[in-house]
Amino acid sequence: MFEWDWVHEPTPRLPRCHCSVIVELPNDELLSAWYAGEDEARPDAAVVISRKAPGGAWSRPPQIVADTPGKPEGNPILWVNRRGRVQLFYGTMHGKLDGPPGPGVRWDTVDQKMKLSPDLGHTWGDDIMLRAEWGCVFRTKPLDLTNGDTIIGVEYRSDHSLFLISEDDGDTWRYTGEVPGVRNQHPTMIQRADGSILALLRPGGPQHRIGRTVSHDNGRTWQPAVNTDLPNPGAAIDMVKLSDGRVMLAFNPLERGRNALALAISKDEGETFPIMRNLEREDDGEFSYPAIIQDRKGLVHLTYTHMRTRIKHVWLTPDWVCEGASR
Numbered sequence: 001m002f003e004w005d006w007v008h009e010p011t012p013r014l015p016r017c018h019c020s021v022i023v024e025l026p027n028d029e030l031l032s033a034w035y036a037g038e039d040e041a042r043p044d045a046a047v048v049i050s051r052k053a054p055g056g057a058w059s060r061p062p063q064i065v066a067d068t069p070g071k072p073e074g075n076p077i078l079w080v081n082r083r084g085r086v087q088l089f090y091g092t093m094h095g096k097l098d099g100p101p102g103p104g105v106r107w108d109t110v111d112q113k114m115k116l117s118p119d120l121g122h123t124w125g126d127d128i129m130l131r132a133e134w135g136c137v138f139r140t141k142p143l144d145l146t147n148g149d150t151i152i153g154v155e156y157r158s159d160h161s162l163f164l165i166s167e168d169d170g171d172t173w174r175y176t177g178e179v180p181g182v183r184n185q186h187p188t189m190i191q192r193a194d195g196s197i198l199a200l201l202r203p204g205g206p207q208h209r210i211g212r213t214v215s216h217d218n219g220r221t222w223q224p225a226v227n228t229d230l231p232n233p234g235a236a237i238d239m240v241k242l243s244d245g246r247v248m249l250a251f252n253p254l255e256r257g258r259n260a261l262a263l264a265i266s267k268d269e270g271e272t273f274p275i276m277r278n279l280e281r282e283d284d285g286e287f288s289y290p291a292i293i294q295d296r297k298g299l300v301h302l303t304y305t306h307m308r309t310r311i312k313h314v315w316l317t318p319d320w321v322c323e324g325a326s327r
Contacts, residue, residue, distance in 0.1 A: 001317045007032050007050055007058050007303055008311035014048065014062070016040075019236075020303040020311045021141060021291045023078045025086070028296070029053050031121050032303050033076040033088060034311055036062070041097050041106045045072035047090050049121060058313070065115065065124050068092050074110060077152070078121075079142040081170045086117040088124065089138050089152070101158070108157055109134045130164070130173055139186040139202075139236050141291065146191060151219040153187030159204055161187045163219050181224030184211045190241040192269045200249065200270065201225055203234050208255040210237060212270075230264075230273065231255045236289045239270070242318060243298060249273055250290035250302055261287035261304060263321045275325045279314065280306075287312075 008017045020034035030052045037045035046067035050058045065088065066073045076090040095109030102108060112131040115124045135157040142152045152164040152173075160178040179187070183204030191197050197219055201211035209227040230251065235258050237251040247266040252258050253276065260281040264273035279302070280287040290304040299315050306312040 001299075002314065002320045003316070004312060004314040005058065006310055007052075007313045008034060008036060008048075008062060010309045011061060013037075013044075014046075016308050017311055018305045018308060019075050019139070019289050020305065021077050022293055022301055022303045022313070023080055023086075023141070024293060024295045024301075025051075025080060025120050026084045027120060029120070030295075030301065030313075031078060031086070032058070032311070032313070033065075033078050033090075034303075034305075035072075035074050035076060035090075037072070039308075040074070041072050041093060043070045043072060043097065045074065047073045047076045047088070049078075049088075051121065052313075066090055066092075066113075066127075072097065074107070075138045077138045077141055079150070079152075079170070081150070082144070083169060084120075085170070086121045087170055088115045088117070088121075089113070089130075091136070091138060094134065107135075107137055110137055112136050112138065112154070131175070136162070137186075139289075140188040140238050141293070143189045143191065143197070145197070145218055146195065147218055149218055151189065151197070153189060153199060155185040155202075155204075158185065159183050161185060161199070161201060161225075163187070165219055176220055176222075179213050179222045179225050181213065182207060182211055182227055184213070184225045186236050187213075188238045190239060190247055190270060193245070198270045200228070200230075200237060200239060202236055203227075203232055208232060208234070210251065233257055238290050238292045240292045240294055240300070241269075242294055242300075244318075245269070246318065247273075248292060248294075248300060248318065248321070250279075250292045250304070252288060253278075258288040259283060259285045261290060263302075265318065265321055265325075275322055277321045277324045277326065279304075
């Protein structure tokens with residue numbers, strides 16, 4: 001089974017978009033967030049959300065939930081805590097928006113904030129500052145651990161990842177130290193059967209390979225990051241542990257460019273990904289920043305950027321990947 005629809009289509013206020021995330025709500029609705037506006041890092045870029053009831057369409061127009069006048073918002077993530085409260089995490093850029101990347105420019109000037117919703121994302125409270133210091137960037141969904149903690153991986157100044165951990169279901173958060181080893185960004189995580197956490201990492205340098213690191217103490221410390229043999233052009237990735245124990249990874253399977261987007265399946269908790277099928281591939285296409293979840297009925301849902309003007313939503317059975325996999 002494979003189906004798809006559009007979450008976001010361009011409008012005069014929101015002509016371009018990027019960096020979507022998706023969650024399943026306790027009432028079985030889907031909620032997605034992304035940023036949209038004139039373009040990435042433009043002063044009118046805002047965080048927006050849309051919802052979809054089972055069997056329905058995505059709500060239009062999207063609801064603007066964060067829009068600092070004259071400053072771009074970026075990289076939202078969503079989380080539903082164990083009490084059913086929805087939390088939105090995102091950042092606002094405060095420095096120069098033009099010029100070469102580096103200190104004082106665009107993503108190196110982003111803060112980290114969150115908003116809380118008491119009613120499944122219909123209304124939102126005021127901003128809560130998590131880290132006013134510039135340079136930490138959200139990307140991938142939080143992971144609920146078996147010990148009751150929740151952990152979020154973030155990029156730190158383009159070089160090395162670090163993590164936020166909550167021991168009280170999202171009421172408070174604290175930061176860990178950086179992940180050593182090869183340069184790395186945007187961790188996506190699963191917890192393995194032995195309790196350890198595997199994080200796969202967007203390349204932070206010219207190596208063009210997905211990195212990996214492991215924690216054996218619930219995310220407090222991490223092994224030095226090393227490269228895997230999975231190619232990546234320096235674009236965000238995401239993975240999810242399925243209900244049957246397999247792991248599904250969404251990524252750009254290329255060393256250069258974002259004109260292909262693939263799903264891969266691991267049967268050994270993320271050690272290897274021998275089963276792979278392309279979702280998209282076009283010579284002049286751009287498909288990027290996938291977000292992946294499995295719903296309570298067992299369907300896999302992805303949202304991702306389609307040509308920087310649309311957010312695409314696909315839903316499929318894991319067998320769809322296996323049936324059409326390249327060998």
